[in-house]
Amino acid sequence: MSKNNESILVIDDAQNTLEILERWLTNYGYTVYTSTSVESGIEVLDNTTIDLVITDLKMPKVSGLEMVQYVKENYKDVEIIMITGYASIEGAVEAVKAGAQEYLAKPFTEDELLQAVNNALEKLHMHVSGNIEKDVVAEEYGIIGQSPAIKQVFQSIKKASVTSATVLITGESGTGKELVARAIHYNSDRASSSFVPVNCGGIPENLLESELFGHVKGSFTGANETRAGFFQTAEGGTIFLDEISETSMTMQVKLLRVLQDKRVFMVGSKRSQKVDLRIVAATNKNLREIVKKGYFREDLFYRLNVLAIDVPPLRERGDDILILINHFAKRFSEELGKQKPTFSQKSLEILKNYYWPGNVRELENMIQRIIVMTDSDKIKVPDLPALLRCSAPAKRDLNRTLEEVEAEYIKNVLQHVDGNKTKAAKILDIDRKTLRNKLKNYKKSKQN
Template identity: 40%
Template sequence: MKSILIVDDEISIRQSLEGILEDEGFQTAFAATGEDAINLIQEEDPDLVLLDIWMPGIDGLETLKRIKHQRPNQLVIMMSGHGTIETAVKATRLGAYDFIEKPLSLEKVLLSIQNAMKIGQLVAENQALKEKINRDYEMIGESPAIAKLKKQIAIAAPSSGWALITGENGTGKELVARAIHSQSTRHGKPFVEVNCAAIPEELIESELFGHEKGSFTGATAARKGKFDQANGGTLFLDEIGDMSLKTQAKILRILQEHKFERVGGNRTIEVDVRVIAATNKDLEEEIKEGNFREDLYFRLNVLPFTVPPLRERKEDIPRLTKHFLQYFCSKESREIKSMEKGALESLISYNWPGNVRELKNLIERLVIMTPEHIIRMADLPHAITKGAPVKATSTNAMGEMPDSYREAKELFEKQFLLEKLKKNNWNISRTAEEIGLERSNLHRKIKTYGIEPNKA
């Protein structure tokens, strides 16, 4: 039952409201003064307060002010037989949901209470959703590398500077971006994410800047872009290293001028957006190869963050494993009570090429597929129980050692992808899921390295 605290010095009003509200299924409590009301709220935790303005001792407006100071989300409806527009406005500014004049109308009281309860439910649901989002995007770990990163975020987040987050696939670059946003002065405003690698080149300008009706085939109505949607908040450009030079030039202009035109339009739109970019590429190397604009790099790299790979923070693996176990057990309605010591040691020994995303995907699979209440060594994939992923060859096709770090990295990546594709019978979706890579990214890498089944 929903509870309502009635605060009025007139006993007839209290008795009348008691009968009406209890007939409607509400539980009621009473106070004759503002002081009593404040004390009762702490004890009774009512869902709503009906508060008279003119009372002995502190009046209703002062009582409202003190209630809101102690409990900002408390729903309060004011009542008065001597109400004025000025009093109603003041009560609303202090946080009252509604203002009802006496003599009270039964229909108006019940309608106001019903509407207030709906608002209260929405506020509670919104708060619960925010808490769930915060848990889902929590940065788990206390290793020196993560502790250093969290400290850097705490220092940089309150500023307005643009940020560039670098790190391998699956390390948690989005978590860093969300942490920066949540600790900034923009935390109550939108956080809008764009995966630059997942949007076709011909559509990315429309996605970022929006378009006007009729600007291209299929544009049946005007549409706001991501910059519009993020106005006042944060725009997260993930995988920015995959953005074309043409789009990079337009992004640079927005960062410099804070204005743009929609596709097919000529109206200039001004925005206030904090841009956070992320990439798994070495942008300095991309600049040398002519794939990334140097001026955009320096514009974005005001606040640089590097997310460490999981193999450099293995002391966090037990906590991450426990967190993912709890999360997926709750999601899948399963009960996994523990993990065998040897199984956990295997997780710690493994090199995790797919980083935290690979660990998360593995734990989800184990929660779903493990028949018992404990995860054992036998439940783990063969590669993990051996303690290391597939090793790349150390020489290129000519039998020579690579001349550069970049060449060695590409050689390893090609061999790693080849082995994983073979293991999964060349199933792209299954391979992408196993290694923690976006399907579109995997397709691009296969094309880049010229990997084909008939040549493998």
């Protein structure tokens, strides 16, 4: 028995035909759903994941042609085989005109059925794979993508690489700011010296100065010897000041001095040293706003913002999402020694339409999770994390109010983060209080 993991919906008003088809198809490993009418068939289609519909043409109430139309309008990637009562040319023409890929004339043999099913599903695989299976590497500087938005970033990297000017990289978290910083360094004439990343938000304030500028022996308790800081290590190369918005006002003054004089003072030393390096800074905050509020020095902002690169969020990069899915699926499958799976059209649509608050990093983690969790060679909607599946707009149900849709979305996000309201509020980009109030209101309106 071959292993097929596609799902097939069979619609025929004749119960005995349904039974025979079900037996034949399940024998070959397909998951089979049966319906005796188009109406109940549509219900199955709307509530499960179906790859192929086999429908009888002539049925007492609603004809199989309407099923074909419904599928064509609502499920572009579902294939259709039409069963016609007798080998009539008209029947076949009608079926094909309506959009059925194959037709079968009654009576047909098991082999003929399987052949038709194979043909139809092969087409399905072809157009699923047609989307992202091309292993064309659409990347520059190791940064994957070919959307107009990311191409602009490539342009900026190119410009920045040929100068030594300070660069400020902005963009939401997980968009690839550090990749951009590295790309600039490794394409500049400083590439043979070091690229030194410093997470300004991750180092305690009292240590940051000595970590950055180094210290001389005896300058504070525990300073048993003179030690170089990140600025000395980056000599000749690039220092990457990540999360620059997290630096204190005092540290900002010191950084400003380095930018102005190209000299640093080691902690405990009265003499400054000349440094030759490029500074690249990054932030996922709106630094201009922080300047306005008075938490970030305006003069330092302008010194950093000589060249500005804004890395666009993933949701603004169009089909780059598909290329990235392919890239990560390949990488994680190879790491796990698995065959790289294909993705069904519907699952790709859902992945593409998701909001991606965590951008490329979130996508990377999600694909890794999917590859680890799924053993099938085809990823379908049920294989996607619940958060994604539920954030897809509910089909056809256009009678829901905005509040109902919002309530459901919030519920799904909460589920995804195991009920952690702080995390949920962050994903939803609202504060905790707003979230609490919304939840309270939903409860109330449910009681009413």
